[in-house]
Amino acid sequence: xxxxxxxxxxxxxxxxxxxxxxxxxxxxxxxxxxxxxxxxxxxxxxxxxxxxxxxxxxxxxxxxxxxxxxxxxxxxxxxxxxxxxxxxxxxxxxxxxxxxxxxxxxxxxxxxxxxxxxxxxxxxxxxxxxxxxxxxxxxxxxxxxxxxxxxxxxxxxxxxxxxxxxxxxxxxxxxxxxxxxxxxxxxxxxxxxxxxxxxxxxxxx
Numbered sequence: 001x002x003x004x005x006x007x008x009x010x011x012x013x014x015x016x017x018x019x020x021x022x023x024x025x026x027x028x029x030x031x032x033x034x035x036x037x038x039x040x041x042x043x044x045x046x047x048x049x050x051x052x053x054x055x056x057x058x059x060x061x062x063x064x065x066x067x068x069x070x071x072x073x074x075x076x077x078x079x080x081x082x083x084x085x086x087x088x089x090x091x092x093x094x095x096x097x098x099x100x101x102x103x104x105x106x107x108x109x110x111x112x113x114x115x116x117x118x119x120x121x122x123x124x125x126x127x128x129x130x131x132x133x134x135x136x137x138x139x140x141x142x143x144x145x146x147x148x149x150x151x152x153x154x155x156x157x158x159x160x161x162x163x164x165x166x167x168x169x170x171x172x173x174x175x176x177x178x179x180x181x182x183x184x185x186x187x188x189x190x191x192x193x194x195x196x197x198x199x200x201x202x203x204x205x
Contacts, residue, residue: 014071015185015192022064022178029171046168051160055169058153058160059176060183066149067177068184068192069142076139091116092151100155 008017032038047055094113097103153173160169185192 009071009075010197012196013193014075015068015181016194016196018064018067018071019178019181019185019194022067022174022181026171026174026178029174033167033171042167043165044167044171045165047160047164047172051163051169052172055157055160055172056176056179058156059173059178060180061176062149062153062156063173064177064180064184066146066153068181069149070146073139073142073146077143092147093154096151096155097158100152101158 012020033042033044046052091113094109157169157173185194
């Protein structure tokens, strides 16, 4: 995915790619869920009341921004380092599960988490203080922000899934992500420009 996204940025801006992705994904997901065969097979349970709004806001505020920053960060760093940073997802999720979901974390796991955080920092920054003058460093730090936003979104969404179903929450979250991506690009056009130079096969893929 990282490789395809990096190649596709030759044809379109990172924000444009993310907007296309989430709009298409939301439309395809709702279209699939509208089919009786899909509902019988997967039996989605949609969130009710305030949970619908919460799922939508998670997508609009966290997921959309994380994917926009992902595209920008990937443009500034190497795919290999980006992949290494994303492998620390379980480590960050373990910390957030303790605070958001009240899950018990043993002392042995805390030690493993601290080692994981140290490893993530070493990959992103090295054995030194961050140098924000370096574009490569900015790319890695953006990736760490992406990781944090994704994990926060997952932790909050998990609470909603326990009261409904993953597919039901994802449908509202994807809709919020599509709306959020469009809003960020309209509110901050200089930071998140919507531009497509060529609509080639990589962009479509």
